[in-house]
Amino acid sequence: MVSPILLIALPLFFAFLIPLFKGAVKSIILILAFLINLTISILIFPYAIHKAIIVKIANFLPPVGINLFVGPVGITLSILISGIGLLGAIYLLKMEKTPPLNRFYALYLLMLLGATGMSLTGDIFNMFVFLEITTISAYGLTSYSKNEIGLEAGMKYLLIGSLGANLVLVGVILLYTTTGSLNMADIAMRINLVPKAVLTFAFILFFVGFGIEAELFPLNGWAPDALEGAPHSISILLSSVISKVGLYAFFRFIITVMGLTNVKDILIWFGIATLFIGELAALRQKSLKRLLAYSSIAQLGFIFSAISVGTSLAVRGALFHIVNHALLSGMMFLIAGSIIKDTNNWNIESLRGLGSKSRTLAFAFTIGALGTLGFPPLNGFWSKFMMILGMMKGKAIIPVYFILFASLIEAVYYLRLVYIVYFSKSEQSINRMPFAVAFPVIVVLILIFLLGFFPSLMNGMLTGGVKDVLNRSWYIMSVFGG
Amino acid sequence: MIFYIGSGLLIGIGLYGMLYKRNLIKIIIGLDFIETGVNILIISLCYVKGGTAPIFSLPSLKPSQMVDPLPQALVLTAIVIGVAVLAMALSIVVRIYDKRKTMDISKLKRLKW
C-alpha cells in the first residue's frame, strides 16, 4: 500500500516546481499532480474505510510527533478534492488567461493541498497551519482577477478569515495549556482536565473561527462576495470543496476533540438560520453566481444542522450530501462560469435561450437544479431524505418544518431558473461548447446518475464515516490502540 | 499576570482598530497587533517560574529548570504565517488603491460594515 503522506508531499513537490516553467509544461505538471493524487487516494480508499490508517511523521509516535489520521471521511474528502480539483484544472487550463499563469496554477494546487491536509491531519496545530495554507491561497485566488469586485471580495475574505484564524490559534493554545498535548486523540482522552469555563471559551473561539470557513450564518458575510468575485474556476472549488473541509474541521474539533454534545440544540438552530436566510437571500438575487452562492450556503446550513442532530442516520445523510453537494454545486458554478464567459452578462438573464442553443448545458443545468432540490431519483434526493428522516428520529421536529419550508423557497427560484433556460427566447449566441467545459460536466453528470440510481455504492464509506464522526472512543483507539 | 494584561490590551487595541478605523492600512496594522498579542499570550503561557531558555548550551543545565519549548516552536510558525497574511493583504490594498484611488472602506461598496 502507498503511504498516504504522499498525498501531501507530492503536490508540494509539484507546486515548488510549477513557477519555474512557462508554456505547456506547467499545465501538464498541474494535471499530473491531480491525477497522481486521485490515484493514490483511490488506492488507499478500500483500506481506510474499514480501519483508519495512522501515519506517523518524522518517525515519532503520536503524542510526541505529528500524525495523519486517514479515516473514512478524510479519504473521501481527499478523493473529492483531487477529483474536483482535476476537473477544475481541466476547465481552468482553457478558461483562465490573466497572467502570471504559472503562479496561478501553483496557488491553485496549494489551496487544494491545504484542504487535503486539513482533512487528513490528526493534530490541532497542524490543522491551523493547513487552514492558513488553504485560506491564504484562497485570498490570493479570489482577488486574482484584479477587477474591483474580486479585489474587494478578496480583501473582505482576508480580514474576516485571518481574524478567525487568530481566534482558532488562541483556542488551540488554550487546549494545549490545559491538556498539555496537541494531538487530537490525546486531547480527546484528557478533555476532562479542562475547566468548564475554559472549554466554553474555547468552544466559542472555534465556533467563530471555523464557522467562518464553514460559511455559518452570522459569519458568512464574505462568502457571497467571494464566490461572486472569484475567477470562475475558483468559485467552483470554494463552494464545492473548501467549505466542506471547513465543516469537517468544525465537527472534528467540536465532536471528536472537545466531545461537546450539550451544545447540539444551539448548533441545530444556527444551521437552520443559515439555511433559511441563505434561501431567502437567493430568492432576491439577480446575479447568477450570487444566487448559486446563496443556494450553496443554504445547503451547507442543512448539512450543518443534520450533523448537529447527531443521530447516525442524519450523519449518514449529511456525509452523503457532502459528496452530492460538492458534485452538484461544482457543476452549477462551472456551467454558470462558462455561460457568463460566453454572454458577458452576470445577470440570470444570461440563461435565456440556453435550452435551444446548447442542449447538453441546459440538460446539465436542469439536472443540477433538480438534484439540489432533491428530486427522485437523483442523488440529492437520497441524501436529503436520509437527513430529514434522521432529524425526525433525533426528535428535532420543528427544524424539519423549517427545512421543508425552505425547500419550498428553493424550489421557487430553481424552477424559475429552469423556466428561463427552456422557455424564454433571446438573440444572444452561445459558442460551441469547448472540451474544457464538456468533459467535466459529462463526468459529473455520470457520477450524479450513478449515485442517484445506485445509492448503495456509498454504503461502505457512509458506515465508516458515521463511526468516524460520532464515535470518539473509536478515534482514540485507532490512534493509540495499535 | 502583567503579560496576560499586555497581550489582552494589544489584542483589544487591534480589534478596536479593525472595527473602527476606515483606512485599509490602519485596519491591517490592527490585524498585526492582534497577531503580536496572540504571540505574546502563547509565549507567556509557556513560562515556568525560574526557568531558563530551552537550549543546552552548557552541560550543567537541567531539563527540569527549563521553560516549555513547544509553544515557542508554535510561535515561530505563527509569526511567519502572520507576515504571509500581511503581505497578501498589502498587495491587495495596493491594487485597490490602483483601481479606486482610495483606501477608505466606506467608499468601497463591498467592504462597508
Added chain:
Amino acid sequence: MKRLFAILFPLLIIIVFLYIMKNYIPFCVDRMVVAKHYLTEGLPETGSTNIVTSIVVLYRGFDTLGEVTVLFLAALGFGAILEGAKKKTKEIVASPIVRISTRYLFPFIIMFGVYIFLHGHLTPGGGFPGGVIIAAGILLMYLAYKDFRIDHTKFKITESLAGIIFVGIGLVGLAIYGSFLANFLPEGLPRQIFSAGIIPLIYIAIGFKVGSELGGLVGEGLEDKE
C-alpha cells in the same frame, strides 16, 4: 455610536478573557505533559542542543513544511496580484553615507544571515530569521542604489530548488525509515556544528528558500514595472 461599540466590544472580550486566564490558567506554572519528553529526550534523540530547533525541524517538522509553504504562497500571491499594477511614481534618493556604508555592510549582512541559519541547532535563530536577514541585505541594496536589480530568474530557481530539497529530504526519510521527514543521519556529539542529523541540512534549505523568496518579494515590490 460606532466608536462606542468599537471600544466597548473589545473591552468586554478582554475582561472575559482576563477573568478566565486569571482563574483557570495562572501564570508561571509548569503545565508540561508532552513537552517533558522534548526536554528530557530531545538532546539524546536528535542531537540538537537547541530544543526549540529540534521541535521545529524534527518533532513538528511537518508544521515547518507548512510554514515554508505559507511563505511561498505569500510570495507567489504578492507577485501575482501586483503583476500589471501601475508604475510607482516616487523615487527614493539615498545619501552618499548610506550608499557607501551599504556597499561595505552588505557582505557582512549576508554572512551574518548564513551564520544564523548554519548554527540553528546550537544557538537561537534558524532558517527563517537567517533568510530574512539575507532579504534585509537585499532590501538595503535596493534602498541605497536606485538601479540595483536582482536576477529574478535565478532567485526563483534557488527558491524552487530549496523547496524541492526540503521535500526531497523528507522523501529520503520515507524511503529509508518509512516515515516522512525521519532523521536518517547520525545525531553526532552535542554542541558540535556537524551534529543533529538532518537539522542543519533542512535549515540551510529553509535559509536559502526564505532569503531568495523574500528578496524576490522585496524586489518585485520596489522595482518599477510597466
Added chain:
Amino acid sequence: MISSICAPSIYILIIVLVLFMSVGAIFALHLRDLLSAVIVMGVVDLIAAILFLILQAPDVAITQAAVGAGLTTAIFVIAIVRSTRKEK
C-alpha cells in the same frame, strides 16, 4: 541572560514596556501620517521581541525582531510607497 522575571527591577521594566507597547499601539492607530504609523507599529513589534527575550524565548525573540518587526515594516513601507501616505 535575564535570570528571573520576578525580581522587582525587572518587573518594573516589564510594566514600563507593556505600557509603552499599549500607548504605542493606540498612537499608531491614530496617527494621520501612515508612514509614521507604520514605524510606530514596528516599534511595538520590537518591544514584543524584548518581552519574548524576558520570557526566556530567544529563538522567538530573534524571529520576531527579524520577521515580525523588520520584514513586516518593510512590506508596509513598500505598500505605502506604491499607494499613498495620507490617511484620507
